[in-house]
Amino acid sequence: MYIKFKKPYLFEGETHEGIELNLDGLKGSDLEKAQEIIAAQKKNPGNLVPELSKVYCAQLAALSAKVPCDFISGLPAKDYAKVTLEVQNFLFDGVSDQEETQ
Secondary structure, X not given: OEEEEEEEEXXXXXXXXXXXXXXXXXXXXXXHHHHHHHHHOOOOOOOOOHHHOHHHHHHHHHHHHOOOHHHHHOOOHHHHHHHHHHXXXXXXXXXXXXXXXX
């Protein structure tokens, strides 16, 4: 999934128009890795549901795009919100559908 930024974004001397997230390529181990990274950096907001945390979603976005998390956290606020919301939507997509069929 390609997310176009509102304005070109300069990161480490390179300009980016957007970011390609490979969310479908994420595995359970990536979700666990994101939690471990956040815990090690003491950025854990204490949410009971990590998927509700922007920090967690930013880490997953970085893992899926194979960029450092600093790339995501350095985005302008609107682009950061857009990227993390896309991750959150991806994680929750179909969750209620599964509950209805059981």
